[in-house]
Amino acid sequence: SDAHREMWERLNLDLTAHDGLLEVLGKFYGDIYMSQDNRLKGMEYMDFVLSEVHGLRIKELQEAKAQGRKVVGTFCVFVPEELTLAADAVQVGLCAGAEAGSDLAEELVPRNTCALIKSFIGFKLARLCPYLESSDLVVGETTCDGKKKAYEAFADHAPLYVMEVPQTKSVSARELWRDEVLRYMAQVEKLTGVTITAERLRTAIKTVNDRRRALQRLTALRSADPAPISGRDALLINQISFYDDPHRFTYKINELCDELELRVQAGQGVAPVGTPRLMLSGCPMAVPNWKLPYVIESSGAVIVGEESCIGTRNTRDLVDESGETVAEMVDALVDRYMKIDCACFTPNTDRQDNVASMAQTLKADGVINYSLMFCQPYAHEAMKLEHFLEGTVPTMSLETDYSMEDVEQLKTRIEAFVEMV
Ligand code: BJ8
Structure with missing residues (x-):
């Protein structure tokens, strides 16, 4: 609409290139999502949110900003959203899953x-990104080398703040992380002018935990056979969780889970009983990175779980809600975030156990390790995981990126794997 265009213009987007992006995105979404059978009624909300991803949600952010609220953009699940919300700011995920502006990126x-x-x-x-242009603060983090060096270059282009994420799970690493959580708390308080009180923090912890609980409910329902929801739809839900309003989103997911429960009770699914059930494990799939799930689900399999930051790695652990003082709640946050089993940690053996138990709970017939090309941490761990899972569940490892050039090649390899599991 004209109002959207004016808004994009105010955000200084390149309107022509942005039109092109939305057109490609719309077509891609149509092919991958609208072609599915037996979709849940609850997915209509997701279709709507996605169709308005650069429209209504950005308008909401602009309205929040007009009321004096701040927007914090992030690239990693280590940034404690509880503190952002407790300071009355809005947090949105910025990591991107489409090939755009890569020529320009390669200059940086x-x-x-x-x-x-x-x-x-x-x-x-x-x-091209109205979320980035709406962000008052962009939070980077010292996870992989690629990201931490990229943020140095990116700091010239965005209001960047970097959190130091430790590399191990030692006692001193936890101390470092606690300092970093407190430093972020001071930063977000400075940004918003809001002091984080115990009451504000308690409410924020509850809000984010409620969203995690709703997504945990979704994860658990996917253990049913036949699979009641496609992997594509479940991934989309996880992707949307990073930028939708948390209260509205949680409500909608619980509603969708009610519908799923009925389906499971009735023995209905998106694919016949006996369809090979695969689990994805590895790098996050940022919106609109739907390539691999689409290829997998067009190869005679159904995806039943994502062991990924856009998936269970971000929803598995709750923050303890029993803290009464700000200090106790901060400690609870520190403990919860230290449980994240990102491949940037060394060693990272918890992840192996988590993948194995998830494969078992979800009754997965196979695990696909997914690494983005040039991602050292996840490529290394894919090799470890293959060994670790040997004899328990068939595993294959794939490396790919956002281009469509390897779709046929991926399909061939995945079809062979599906035959074998
Ligand atoms: S907690 S997984 S969101 S860092 S794919 S940029 S690792 S080279 S994304 Fe992540 Fe936080 Fe860890 Fe999760 Fe580097 Fe690999 Fe690229 Fe990656």
Whole structure:
């Protein structure tokens, strides 16, 4: 609409390139999502949110800003959203899953950089992301080398703040992380002018836990056979969880889970009983990175879980809600975030156990390790996981990026794997 265009213009987007992006996105979504059978009624909300991803949600953010609220953009699940919300700011995920502005990105970061990093830089330099342009603060983090060096370059282009994420789970690493959580708390208080009180923090912890609980409910329902929801739809839900209003989103997911429960009771699903059930494990799939799930689900399999930051790695652990003082609640946050089993940690053996138990709970017939090309941490762990899972569940590892050039090749490999499981 004209109002949307005016808003995009005010945000200094490149309108022509942005029109092109939305057109491609709409077509891609139609092919991958609207072609599915037996979709849940509850997915209509997701279709709507996605169709308005650069429209209504951005308008809401602009309205929040007009009321004096701040917007914080993030690239990693280590940024404690509870503190952002407790300071009355809005948090949105910025990591990007489409190839855009890669020529420009390659002027800022080396060619051999993973597609996720190149994408968020490309989106910025090509002026295509209204979330980035709405952000008052952009929070980076010292996770993989690719990201932490990219943020140095990115700091010239965005109001960047970097959290130091430790590399191990030692006692001193936890101390470092606690300091970093407190430093972020001071930063977000400075940004908003809001002091984080115990009451505000308690409410925020509850809000984020409620969203996690709703997504845990979804994860659990996916253990049913036949699979009651497609992997594509479940991934979309997880992707949308990063930028939708948390209260509205949680309500909608619980509603969708009610519908899923009825389906499971009636023995209905999106694919016949006996369809090979696969689990994805590895790098996050940022919106609109739907390529691999689409290829997998067009190869005679159904995806029943995502062990990923856009998936269970972000929803598995809750923050303890029994803290009464700000200090106790901060400690609870520190403990919960230290449980994240990102491949940037060394060693990271918890992840192996988590993948194995998830495969078992979800009754997965196979695990696909997914690494983005040039992602060292997840490529290394894919090798470890293959060994670890040997004899329990068939595993294969794939490396890919956002381009469509390897779709046929992926399909061939996945079909062979599906035959075998
Ligand atoms: S907690 S997984 S969201 S860092 S794909 S940029 S690792 S080279 S995304 Fe992540 Fe936080 Fe960890 Fe999760 Fe680097 Fe690999 Fe690229 Fe990656």
